[in-house]
Amino acid sequence: MRVSLLQIDVNGDEPVESRRSRVAALVAGRRGDDLVVLPELWTVGAFAFDRFEETAEDAADGPTARMMSEAAVEAGVWLHAGSVIERAPDGTLYNTSLVFSPDGRLAARYRKIHRFGFDKGEAVLLGAGSEPTTVTAGDAVLGLATCYDLRFPELFRKLADAGAQALVVPAGWPDKRAAHWTLLSRARAVENQAYVLACGTAGAHAGVPQAGRSAVIDPWGEVLAEAVDNREQVVSAELDFARLARVREEFPALKDRVLR
C-alpha cells in the first residue's frame, strides 16, 4: 500500500478558503497513491484557538468535507483528511478527523479524545471524543488518533486490539517538543507492532513554530520515510502488511501481555 503524508504549511497569512482549495488540488494530484494523509486542523491551525469558533463546520457536509470528498474521488485514493473543528448539532465543538473512500464516501470520523491545553485551549473550547475508532481502508485497518493522543499509549493499544495495522496520527505538533513527537511515534509503532503514519504541519501559526518531521514508521520501529524539517513537503512510503505479520509472528511480544 502506497501512502503519502502531506505536511501542509499552515500560516495565518493564507486565508482558510485559499488553503482549502490549494490542499484539495494537492490531494487531487496524488493519483497512484493508495492512501493520502493530511495533518490536524490544517485549515485553521491547531494553535489558532481564537479562530475555532468562526471556522467550525459540519463534519459530514461542511466545506472541508465536501472538497476533500471530491479530491479523494479525483485522485482515486483513500484520504485521511486530517481534522476539522466540527460543530455538532447541539453546538459543541470537536476536533474531528475525517476519512474518505476513493468513491468520496465519509467512511469514518473520529473525535479527538485527549484535548490539549490543560486549563486552556482545546481543553476548554472543545468537547472530548469517547470512541476509539478503526476503519478498513482498502488492504489496511487504520487506527485513528490525533496529535496529543500520541502521549496516551492505552488508546493505541485499544486500536491495536481492535485490529489496527496502521496507526494514523495527524498533528499540529510544536517544534519545541519535536523530540517527543519523533520518540513517541516510534514507541507507538514498536509497542503495538504496527505502522505509524505521523503527519504534522509545516511552518508556523498563531506564533507557534511547528515541528513538521512527518514520518512513516514500520512495525519494527524503522523510519521508512521522514521529513527532516518543517517545510511543506510530501513523505511517501510503501506499507507491507506481510512484513507486519512476520514481525508479530517472529517476535510475539503482544501475545505475552499479562495485564489487560
Ligand SMILES: NC(=O)CCC(=O)C(=O)O
Ligand atoms: N495539538 C496538539 O494536540 C498539541 C499537542 C502537543 O503540543 C504536545 O503533546 O506536546
